[in-house]
Amino acid sequence: MTLLDVRDLVVRYGEAVAVDGVSLEVDERERVALIGPNGAGKSSVLNAACGVIRPASGRVRIEGHDVTGATPAAVVRRGVSQVPEGRHVFATLPVEANLLLGAYGRLFSLEVVSSTLTYLRSRTEVRQRLDRVYDLLPQLRELRARPAGRTSGGQQQMVAIGRALMAAPRLLAIDELSLGLAPLLVQQLAEFLVRLNEEEGVAILLVDQSASLAFSLCQRAYVLETGRVTLEGASRDIEGRTEVRSAYLGSDTGDQA
Amino acid sequence: MTTFFQLIVVGISTGSVFAIVGMSLVLVYRATGIVNFAQGVFAVLGGLLTYSLGQHMSLVVAAVLATVISAVAGTVVAVVAVGFRGRTTPLASLIITVGIALLAEALLLTAFGEVPRSYRAVSDHAWNIGGVLVQPQYAVLAVVALAAALGLTLFLRRTIVGQALVAAADAPRAAELIGLNLRSVAVIAFAIAAALTAIGGLLLAPTVPVTYNADLSITINGFAAAVFGGLASIRLALLGGYALGVVEQLVVGYVDPQYNLIIALSVMLVLIGWRSRGELAL
Numbered sequence: 001m002t003l004l005d006v007r008d009l010v011v012r013y014g015e016a017v018a019v020d021g022v023s024l025e026v027d028e029r030e031r032v033a034l035i036g037p038n039g040a041g042k043s044s045v046l047n048a049a050c051g052v053i054r055p056a057s058g059r060v061r062i063e064g065h066d067v068t069g070a071t072p073a074a075v076v077r078r079g080v081s082q083v084p085e086g087r088h089v090f091a092t093l094p095v096e097a098n099l100l101l102g103a104y105g106r107l108f109s110l111e112v113v114s115s116t117l118t119y120l121r122s123r124t125e126v127r128q129r130l131d132r133v134y135d136l137l138p139q140l141r142e143l144r145a146r147p148a149g150r151t152s153g154g155q156q157q158m159v160a161i162g163r164a165l166m167a168a169p170r171l172l173a174i175d176e177l178s179l180g181l182a183p184l185l186v187q188q189l190a191e192f193l194v195r196l197n198e199e200e201g202v203a204i205l206l207v208d209q210s211a212s213l214a215f216s217l218c219q220r221a222y223v224l225e226t227g228r229v230t231l232e233g234a235s236r237d238i239e240g241r242t243e244v245r246s247a248y249l250g251s252d253t254g255d256q257a
Numbered sequence: 258m259t260t261f262f263q264l265i266v267v268g269i270s271t272g273s274v275f276a277i278v279g280m281s282l283v284l285v286y287r288a289t290g291i292v293n294f295a296q297g298v299f300a301v302l303g304g305l306l307t308y309s310l311g312q313h314m315s316l317v318v319a320a321v322l323a324t325v326i327s328a329v330a331g332t333v334v335a336v337v338a339v340g341f342r343g344r345t346t347p348l349a350s351l352i353i354t355v356g357i358a359l360l361a362e363a364l365l366l367t368a369f370g371e372v373p374r375s376y377r378a379v380s381d382h383a384w385n386i387g388g389v390l391v392q393p394q395y396a397v398l399a400v401v402a403l404a405a406a407l408g409l410t411l412f413l414r415r416t417i418v419g420q421a422l423v424a425a426a427d428a429p430r431a432a433e434l435i436g437l438n439l440r441s442v443a444v445i446a447f448a449i450a451a452a453l454t455a456i457g458g459l460l461l462a463p464t465v466p467v468t469y470n471a472d473l474s475i476t477i478n479g480f481a482a483a484v485f486g487g488l489a490s491i492r493l494a495l496l497g498g499y500a501l502g503v504v505e506q507l508v509v510g511y512v513d514p515q516y517n518l519i520i521a522l523s524v525m526l527v528l529i530g531w532r533s534r535g536e537l538a539l
Contacts, residue, residue, distance in 0.1 A: 050434065052430075052433070052434070071438075072433050072434050072436065073433075073436035073437070073438060076434070076435065076436040077436065081434075081435070082434050084430060084431055084434055088428040088430055088431035088434075089427075089428065089431070090420075090423065090424040090427040090428055090431065090432070091427050091428070092423060092427055093420055093423055093424060093427065097420045097424075098424075100417060100420070101417070101420060101421060101424050101432075101435060101437070102435050104417050104420075104421060104435075104437075105421075105432070105435030105436030105437045106435070106436050107436075108421070108436050108437050108438060108441070109438070109441075110438055110440075110441050112418065112441050112444075112445055116417065116418055119417060120417075149427075160431070163431075163435060164435070167435065167436065
């Protein structure tokens, strides 16, 4: 069944058209990549899908429910969590508070009192999920008391992923996993995401500039260029097409310069 | 020497109010990035409401009601300052709060008149400690300021709601992405800050009668206290409030009573200038 269904999406910033009729699907338990050069509109697609920006036209559905123009909170409650570009951890709060807020945020509504009570009532459940996240990312357990801003870039990426997982998402949308991280670290995170996908059944939508990472991590890929999908299909098919390497993705050495 | 200690004691009590207002400003700033220049209005509102309601009921009940009403007023200010839809820039929010302060003065004048108001303190007896008179009201103010500092620190560090406020300030985009509603966060911060400032104001009124237009000097003093900690630290805002209160009283006692607002402004400007050169820029 289609988990995330983006149909004919158009995103405009004033006069500029950033996304020009993009359609994209992610099935349950699937790993899908959205790749393309800088400024192709990848993040705009993701942000429109996650309710951060309102599309000019087109539809976004999660499991058949229309969430076009909905708030990020509504999208999270439908089971799609985003790991933002540049990680954006809550720097002054301990790692554990960052994670717990991921669970709290999903329950948060305009009525703070009732959402807080709901959160406190589901404390055992939250605790179990926290333990699960710690099992998946053991480093975070060791860092739990440290302010998130005082951890390394890779650890912050783990915090951001862990925080998103605390909302128990069906789909994890990751914006620029590899940005600013050492290749070895990116490799470890990629392996973790595959395991997360296979063991926990969480679908992955990866938006990244690194084509090699996207192809090794994801079964399917969409190539985006100037706001349009120019290629889509199985990763290995797309990877084989030399024009992809040269035209859109540059020399594919996996570095991020 | 007795005069000196007397001035210190009075300074700590007025400084407690500056500290309370300063901590309120820090709370709002940390959660929303907004400097609320209408913060002092809640101190005036707290004092004047307690006076008016106190005509019909016990002062304690009046004070509690005044605090609650101020908190509600705080939520209204939050909604207006943060904007009804979309995000208002911090600069726009600041200008809005200045506008709210001006409007509030006019409303307070209409509602309560221009007569300075005061009422009974917690006790009429002053303690005489080696010739220095200590009003129990001073002690109450100092204790409330300390309790507020402790309470706010624990709230922000240990409770999930407090952590949500900090998160919204640390990374607003990520806070939205995990489902937090930034406007709700702002409302909580403004409401708590308004209630706290109202408590400070209503406790000050017995020793310093409150008038409808006292808010500006309270806000400026509170802001000077808050800037002491770069608008980010509850603890430093507390210390800043005490320090400012004592310095002002010493100047009032030994130099000229006219100078106290000038002191607050000078301290504030010097601190801003000094801070903005360091890494803790505003």
